[in-house]
Amino acid sequence: MAKIIMSPSKYIQGNGELKKLYAHTANLGTTFLVLATEGGMKRIKHIVEESFKDQSKKLVFEIFNKECSKEEINRLIEICKSNGCDAVIGIGGGKLLDTAKAVSYYEKMPVVIVPTIASTDAPCSALSVLYTPEGVFDQYLVLPKNPEMVLMDTDIIAKAPARLLVAGMGDALATYFEARACDISKATNMAGLLPAKSAYALAQLCYETLLEEGLKAKLALENKVVTPAVENIIEANTYLSGIGFESGGLAAAHAIHNGFTVLKECHHLYHGEKVAFGTLVQLVMENCSMEEIEEVIQFCKSIELPITLGQMGVKEVKPKEIMEVAKASCAEGETIYNMPFEVTAESVYAAILTADAIGKRYL
Known part of the structure; x- marks a missing residue:
């Protein structure tokens, strides 16, 4: 192909x-x-x-x-x-x-x-x-x-609120991990073809830029100033993530975001804030190392992205509602099926609750 x-x-x-x-x-x-x-x-x-x-x-x-x-x-x-x-x-x-x-x-x-x-x-x-x-x-x-x-x-x-740049970093955070999953599964990208190696490289650069520049950029924007870190994060959020997700492919994180849109408690969140938690859920689904999960959690904590359901606005965790999120994440045609293993609503439900439990340990 x-x-x-x-x-x-x-x-x-x-x-x-x-x-x-x-x-x-x-x-x-x-x-x-x-x-x-x-x-x-x-x-x-x-x-x-x-x-x-x-x-x-x-x-x-x-x-x-x-x-x-x-x-x-x-x-x-x-x-x-x-x-x-x-x-x-x-x-x-x-x-x-x-x-x-x-x-x-x-x-x-x-x-x-x-x-x-x-x-x-x-x-x-x-x-x-x-x-x-x-x-x-x-x-x-x-x-x-x-x-x-x-x-x-x-x-x-x-001049925009720093929270918006942070939300962009949450969206960009998923880029590398979703591209990596698509690379393993040999899934097609948004154009219906295989990702070029350059797309995967941009996705990796996006993640590296977030870790290196994210906190510096947030602090600068809170003071309404533009620094090299802000310029680099704007490019990462917009261009590196944009090319990375479209040409590298989407997987679980964005599908889980779509699932959370069924909960009214989450409607106040920006797209990237839900995607950030979806990224953590994807890492749990992949059974990634705690070292990698902790790196993502510490990054999210440093710039105030949600790492628990409570921070997402879900103050009372109701199993039936979380299962509805999981089912919506697994709707026909969703990008969650680009993951390199079988996915079910039950496995997504388990990963959401486990991600929440892991996140709570770092609060």
Whole structure:
């Protein structure tokens, strides 16, 4: 079987790059749908307008309705059609960016991804994760291409709460372990082909960067400053993890994240916070050494990622509810079946409770 590595056409990272948006995107379209949240629009609209000032391009600004759902995607498609948009710029967080990519796919037009946070590995991928309007995982929408451009303005990202960068590290934490599981099982990646060796190398570099730079970056962002560690973690969260997960493959950690979306107690958590605990559960499923499990736990503790169900918001552990999480993690088509051994809801249930018990020993 052929191997593949996938990436955006351009990845640009630097201080103040949003001010150069016109220069970066001028060749991509004539009428741009610019998607942002209500709060994000207040912060970035004037920057985008200033960048396009005195140019012949048209900007259509629209506020994102919180969930990357089929309903929201269809709403935005109608706005694109009524305004003659031929390109879309998504400025914001993971669900908004996934929505911009989905609109781009259905309308067959270029997409520019401008994260205002580094909280997930979604920006670089040819993938949109769809949810119901209530926030429950719905499906993966695998796209035929990666974004034309990913633009990371580190000055804007540094102004976001440090918790968001930490959540991105939780998402990135799974990259190496899931790629490793896929490498052992010879599972295909998100493109349906085998991972290239370079994808596995990027996944390893992602993990090494997290361990080396994670705490330093968190402390810097808590003081609203950009240091080399912050730059390195932004790249790890966004590019290394993005290429690593998409081209290296997903396994148990992200499937377990999807399982936890059925619990209302966990809806306050960011994607990467649930993925971090899912990573710990995956390591238990693999019966990894305590040395490796402890390395992951100590990293999570250092940057305040959850290592127990209690820290996830599950104050009372009810076996029936945890089994529902396990069953959802094992839904048909889930990436958990990329693990190099048989997986059942019962084995996931056991791993969740064991991971919780191990985590409690380090509190």
